[in-house]
Every structure is written in C-alpha cells, then in structure tokens.
Amino acid sequence: MAHTKAYAAYDKESPLAPFEFDRREPGPHDVEIEILFCGVCHSDLHQVRDEWGGSLYPMVPGHEIVGKVTRVGGAVTKFKAGDMAAVGVMIDSCRTCNSCTQHMEQYCEEGMTGTYNNYERDKKTLAQGGYASMIVTDERWVYTIAPNLDPAGAAPLLCAGITTYSPLKFAGVTKGTKVGVIGLGGLGHMGVKFAVAFGADVTLISTSPSKQKDAERLGAHQFLLSTDDASMKKYAGHFDVLLDCISAPHSYEKYLNLLGLQGKLMVVGLPAENPTVSPFALITNRRTITGSMIGGTVETQEMLDFCAAHDIVADVEVIPVQDIQKGFDRMVKNDVRYRFVLDMKTL
16 A cells, blocks of 8 residues: 545535555556646535535635646556556546447446545445545556646646537537637636637636636636626627536526527536526527536546647646645635646645
8 A cells, every 4th residue: 555645624614634644556557657636626615515515524625726747557568667657537427338339438327436525436445535645546547748738837727627629529629619718717717728728719708807818817808797788788699609617606608698609508516505507598598508517538638638739728837735725715715816826746
C-alpha cells in the first residue's frame, strides 16, 4: 500500500483538515501519479457540505488533477515514470455497456465511478480525490498533458474545460456559428475561450456590467447585459447556440427567446432549483434544451490536445492547500478569476 497525505472533510460542517490513508499498489494497468496541482471545483464544495445528499466521509475532494507519473504497471502502454499526466472527474465505469463501448463513460448505464465521494467498482473501497499527495488510477482514465501547457492552468481543464468543450462540439459549433455564453465564471470563461477557438461569433451574456471588460479580454466579440430588456429584445432570435453556465436559479425561457431557428440551449450549470419552461418557448423556432455532463475518455484527451494546439488553459489563482477553506468562502462570493488551484507541494 502507498501511504498518502491529504486534506479531507470529516463531516459536512467541519473545515477540511489533514488526513492520511493508503492508496493501493499499482496493478498491471495502473498509473501512480504524484499530484502537483488540483483545481477547486464548485462541486467539491457541494459534496463536502452534502448539499446534493449522499456524501461519504471522510472525503478527500478534487477531480481536476495534474501531476507527474512515478510508477506504472507492467501492462501500461501510454505512460512511463517522469511523464506529466492528468486525472479528471471519473476513474472507472462498467466498461461494457453501450455508453462505455462508445467511450462515453460519463453516461455508463451502471453509473461511472467518480474520482471521489464514490465507491470503486468493488463496492467496498472509498474513492478519494486529488487534494492529496498522490493517486493510483487505471490508465484508461489518465490523460497526457502537453509540455507547453502550464500545469496549474491545465488542471481545471479536467472538469471546467471538458464540461464546456463537449457540449459546444455536440452542438456543431464551427466558424461563423453565433454562440452566446451565459455567465462568466469557472465554466463560462472556458466556454468563451473554446467558442472563440472554434471560430464562432461569440457573445458573453451576463447580469453584471463589470464582466464586459473581462469578456473582451477572453476574446468575446460582443457583450449582452441580460438585465437590459431593450438589449435582450434586440438579440431575440439571434443565436444558433447558447451555453448556459449559470449555477444560480434562473429562467430558461428568458434565454430561449434569444435562439433562432432550430437553436440549441446547452445546459451545463446546475441550479439548486428546478427551472420551469413554457412549451411555447420550445415550439417557437423548434428550439431544444440539451444537458451535457463532462466528456468521455477519448473526448477528454481530444480536448487536452486541442488546448495544447491553441494554447488554452484556465485563468487560475494558485493557493496553498492550507487555504482551502478561505478558497471555498471566496468561491461562494464569486471572488475568484476564475478558478482556484491548489499547489499540492504545500501539503
């Protein structure tokens, strides 16, 4: 067994604190990684605080992992010791269902195995995440990181990156597509970067006028203030694709009215309250609402390669692991541009 240091939630109310546990020894297909950086996702906070229900403690959060390979199993073909590598939101699946055989493991019919707050396939071992010194994972769920990518900036690509890349690809975004990205945060800023790189005509849609300058810096071509009724009316029927990155309760109908013929509202934000939608907002222009959850193993590697080719990483603020509670508090206040990343060397 490999002794591992970490920060963990012991219950839903206490601050994260030092924790030690044992990882398994690498099997024939496993890759052992020394974790250098781990992104802080809003879902980490939701699960630490049991806001989605069913949280398992002690819990080591973290599913935006970048590090250096230290050991590999004898059957591993993609990695060797010293390589940079990454692990994302999932670490296993049934591997045999229709979704898994198409490398869309995030939709595994038995349920994917999350990197943390989940039991591994043996139903006994509690999976622990990336706020830790190391991780051992089957190479199918380990990704290569190009040397030109900043490792700290690359960490959030494993969740925020693939969560926005996948729906834009599914919606067929290409040169000239009129794309609106709703909300400028950890997800939204990646959505803008990807849509711009795809060659789309990109508009950032926000309730905050202060976001306009940052939207322009990120490459957005237009800015639409969603609280300005006159501007919203001007953009009625304008967009081909909207990427909804809002995690706060909001009306889908307000944004559906911005879609043109056969327009698509791609939902990646997870509001606490279920939205209501008038069927008339859907039948007008034959609009659709489509949800999307991260991406499969093949698409995640494709996304990372695309980022390397286009020099795309997340905008991050690197903090020591000891400041994770301050990071959580600031994240709740939207006081981060646009993703916290833990420097795991501080562990």
